[in-house]
Amino acid sequence: MSDQTRAKQKDDEIDYFRDTPIRYLGYANEVGEAFRQFVSKRVVGLSYAVASFYCLSDATSKAYLVKKDTELYHENGHLYANRKAAEIFIEAALWQGLASVMIPGFTINRICWASAIVLRKFSSTMISHGTQKALVTTIGLGSIPVIIKPIDSLVDKLMEEGVELSKRLGIKHEISHVHNEEFHITLDKESYHHHEK
Numbered sequence: 001m002s003d004q005t006r007a008k009q010k011d012d013e014i015d016y017f018r019d020t021p022i023r024y025l026g027y028a029n030e031v032g033e034a035f036r037q038f039v040s041k042r043v044v045g046l047s048y049a050v051a052s053f054y055c056l057s058d059a060t061s062k063a064y065l066v067k068k069d070t071e072l073y074h075e076n077g078h079l080y081a082n083r084k085a086a087e088i089f090i091e092a093a094l095w096q097g098l099a100s101v102m103i104p105g106f107t108i109n110r111i112c113w114a115s116a117i118v119l120r121k122f123s124s125t126m127i128s129h130g131t132q133k134a135l136v137t138t139i140g141l142g143s144i145p146v147i148i149k150p151i152d153s154l155v156d157k158l159m160e161e162g163v164e165l166s167k168r169l170g171i172k173h174e175i176s177h178v179h180n181e182e183f184h185i186t187l188d189k190e191s192y193h194h195h196e197k
Helices: 003-013 021-034 041-073 077-123 129-168
Strands: 176-179 183-186 191-193
Touching: 021 041, 021 077, 021 129, 041 077, 077 129
Parallel strands: none
Antiparallel strands: 176 183, 183 191
């Protein structure tokens, strides 16, 4: 195998939404919540838009890869590939929507809210209002790396239960669902893994 072929193969294996700095876009809404006291609601809303766009882009890229590989390696044709791609898009979008946008955003919002109340109640005479706001933002930002793994584990469990429930309801799945420490979908030629954002 030539160096050029190896380089191309390595490039093809890169998950640009998980293995490059692009993944940090998934934290935009959490950062927005942490800075809520310093920025307008529009800016916070924009941070959610950025994180949501990242999630949908990631899900779309996974669906595209599955569709491409299915059409290449299976004889069942275009419709089968579309069904598999749609299924993985829905599942990836749900996973990302919960683990990257909704639950982390709400969690950081509540952490900052509770921190602000505690500081106002116990430190209002010792710490200026501006310093309190800065401390709340610092607490919010510092909480982001702490909440990642617990939320990921929670969403893994929710997704696993959701898949099992859908099977009991008679919904047919065109892809296999295998759950270890991290949520992932095992495919014939492509595996979709959730890493930390």
